[in-house]
Amino acid sequence: MGQLADIIVVGAGVMGASIAHALAERQFGQVVVVEQTALAAAATGQSSGVLRCHYGIPVLAKMANQGLSWFKHAKAQYGVDVGYRGIGYLVGAGPDDEEAFRSNIAMQQALNIRTNLMLPHEAKELWPDMEVSDFAIMAYEPEGGVADPTLTATAFYEMGKQLGVRYQFGQPVTQLLTQGDRVIGVEMADGSRWMANVVIVAAGTNTPGLFDPLGIEVPIRAQRAQLMLINPGVNVGKRPVFSDLVQLQYGRSEVNGTLLIGNSDHRDPEWVSKGPCPQGVTDDFVQRAIERLMHRFPRWEGAQFLGGYSGCYEVTPDYNPIIGPSPNSGLYIAAGFSGHGFKLSPVIGPMMAEILNAGNRYPSLESYVFRLSRFEEHDLLKSQYAYGKAGQMR
Template identity: 30%
Template sequence: MVSSTTRTAAITIIGGGIMGAVLAYQLARRGIGEVVVLEREAVASGSIGRATGGLRQQFADELDIIFAREGLRFYRQFIAEMQAEVVPTSPSPPPFYQYGYLFLVSDDASWQAMQGYVALQRRLGVPSELLTPQEVERRWPGLHLITDDLRGASFCPTDGYTDPAAMTHALMGAARRLGVVVYEQSPVVAIRTTQGRVQAVQTPQGALATPLVINATGVYAALTARLVGIHDLPVYPLRRQLYLCEAIAGLPAELPMVVDQATGFHFRWRDGGLLLGLPHQPSPEEEAASRALAATAFDLSLDPRVWPQIERVSTRRFPALAGLRLRRAWAGLYEMTPDEHPVLGPTEVEGFLCASGFSGHGFMHAPLAAQLLIDYLTTGKSSTLAIEQFSLQRFREGRLLPATRLL
């Protein structure tokens, strides 16, 4: 709740997800002060608390690779710095399981394309490699792959996975120690503007005077933007489901994130069990409801059609996965944009900035997004990527960014 002592903030971040946490931490670390985070439920209660936690640099698109490369570097450095602190910090960052990502490719066209993606990744400094089916069998004999129709695989040993909610809590904890004030159970319900400038945000507990608001509300970003009269922020939900199963004996201990590229089926270890996912296509009706931001599109109940598909897809390629025993399952929401790249930076409302729309890659991409926003706030320009290309304006003018999706 917004206390009676904190009535002003130089910078107000709405949303205590990974974007809010990385931004708060990086702002505080650089001494750009008086930062308040307002979270309507609890830190990491949004999409990041339901995510897989994958950190991969194997993308098909240059921008995605650049974002992910920086994300990985940032988290590794954060973990190392927190471990080096004389007094152990709490909550401490989770371990990063750097066992790689392994993409299995089974048709000629995809294999052709994958060779181009790996060449692009290598050009951008990512150490991905192409493997034959025989090399995959030799390196991970415990996978017991069916390789009859496998054309090959791509593998990046520096990719990996971690616990995304624990990382968010660790970052927010570090930000708090550096002076950031974080209020949970504090939904922003109104934003006051005068003459096109942000003046204050309103929560049920009270108002906070602030000249600068950063909209880091994930899949709810379009609804938050409406509070300042912006009705066309194109961020909309896409439901994804994850399944945590009992462990299967014999799988390698250092299991990479394994992805069957044809179907998108993927799995990795988590909490002593196997975490599995399979992207499923929404129906045209579901798609329309998402674009219209209908209440049903934010539904987090499980679609029962997905689990039978997982059983079918998984055992065809990995017979060792037959007879999976489900421990629990949950759904979460990707926060999509029309070109699957984020919306970052200023809007026509002075003091209202966007930081959302990571289209299912926000854990990896938030650190560079935070950096670009801070560069914009401090110097007006960035040494890495021009923030202007991620503006809301691009959708209005039909200047969508190129995007090639690998998964």
Template identity: 25%
Template sequence: MRTRADVVIIGGGIQGTSVAYHLAKRGGRDIVLVEVDMVGSGSSGRSAAMILLQESRDQTVRMSQESFKEYLNFQDEFGVDIGYKPIGYLTVATGDVADELRAEVELQKQLGVPTETLSPADIARLVPSVNIEDIVFGAVCWQDGVIDPHSVMQADPHSVMQAYVQHARRLGAEINEKVEATGIVVEKGRVVAVETTAGRILTPVVVNAAGARAAQVGAWVGLRLPVANYKRSIFVTDRFDAIPDDSPFVMDLAAEWYFRKEGKGVLMGMGREESTTFEPQLEWEFLDAIVERAMHRAPILANARVMRGWAGLRSLTPDDYPILGPVAGVAGFVNACGWGGHGVMHAPIGGLLVAEWIAEGKTTTMDMGPFLFERFAASAG
């Protein structure tokens, strides 16, 4: 492993590998990424793999629009098929959350997202398995969809991460698996080195892309990053033909319960309890809660047999924006964390913004101001 680098990236999830690629593409040569386990072994390999334009705030809608440019052009840029299937993302709202969804749809339309609103009868026609008795209305965008639908939690990492790694390496970056960062050396307010289980790497810049462990990495340089980890569980059923393969992803907004087809089976997800561990385990007892929700929203799922599942962490910040970019007082420390439930869909823009900032000292694609750690400094610094 190199002992000197221009930039060290801690974390080989979809965000860290995206930073490595975008930085290498901008001419960065001496880039070293360290991943304690395998690329994609954190949250990125456990997601539901949905990419959405239907975001809830203007900054995140713009992030999605920028990310879609890369995702829709992925084959040309990387020579890799990411298996994007625009199955559509349908949100169904009960009365208590209808205003919330209405406001989001209004904003999306203003920003050019082709979101359509649906009446309960439209929803029943579109997805007959959905119980609409308490549904006020729904919203769908047909460009939203799934990438790599069959590779979540499989042996191979997600094709997006594979492509980032492969192309970052081709451009000269070093990607190391099974190497843990254990500390950051700061002298006179500047990063000078990263300590790892494979030795010290002298570097003036370190990127914190450590996902669920981002707060731990921040603490090494005296920061209290407000990133808390929330567990979400996913269960996948055996072949279930009663819900057609081209059915859209359905999100029950009030319950935060969702389903989509995963191959011939059905994938269901739910859960938002804070986690006290970095290694979330699937609790089969939680299946009862998910099934209870399924019985209400899509009763036909009573006939499905759950075969497997997994649990992962969503690393949330208080305002649900990521924490990106530099921090005052520790020159060379750059955040790329706090991605919550958006880290896969926003991987292209996340890596691009951080790379622009490191390479050019400013971002040009989007303003990074709203994502700086400074927004929390009064309460958390």
């Protein structure tokens, strides 16, 4: 028959670990997390770890703000180090996006998010080397910044273990076990089984493959994201994260003074249809990234390329997550976070607990908007004030 649990969580990234901890904290019974490789081994370990609340969809902005509060207070409240550095978050837009940008900032401020508009020349106090002439408007979140995704997953893991959560590593789930239209457990690659009344799939890009045999379409694709590390030649260790909505590039300073650079241009995505996410970075990516960087920081003539890596976003058609029940009783999903997941992870665990308490209903509008059925209903989550180039990603 197999081993017994009350709840099985498939996937031990930061999302699965957050969900497991939240359920154990609320005494949902025996929670077991099954993971094919290791803790935070896939997308979590490759995340840039940026914390910001600049979203055009109010519920996402609100959740990001709640997540930010957790990161800020994790050490004091839980006694865990998640690597939070409140270095701030600076974002700038060009003339074509100024009206939408101002509307988004007003919406965020109405949600009590600490963000303030800035004129481009004022931002030079935060980034003295930055060329700002093509920005029309900017904003600064003083409490934004970065945290460490692996440390965060480890914190949820350790706190969950203390509350009785069990983890099984090294075996992938090969199928979801059903009885009629109800899911009753999972089968592992070695033929062993875990039986439970509730299964939550938080398996990132592997999620659709588990739902396909049940006839449930989960529209998640793997999109490659490349990042590079540079030595700018000047110490930028305490400079805020910057998001350049003109050139669609972002950067986060490291403690050692180097800079991690990522791409915000998703107009021509590189889809990964089979196999693991590609490693390393391409010459084309590095060339484009350096050109954009040198436009933004023209005085960095001595900057050095130090290397790079790739990860894969788990992307839905509207670049927003799927959270909640599936058509099969007892089966839930928390996947498709499209690059937003890390900063939202402290909020997703409690949200999933509320959903489980409500059965197959959604307890609030905030969770309802992330339902799987929205894609069939053509009711995609969209920003009221989208940006021309960055579109719905922001």
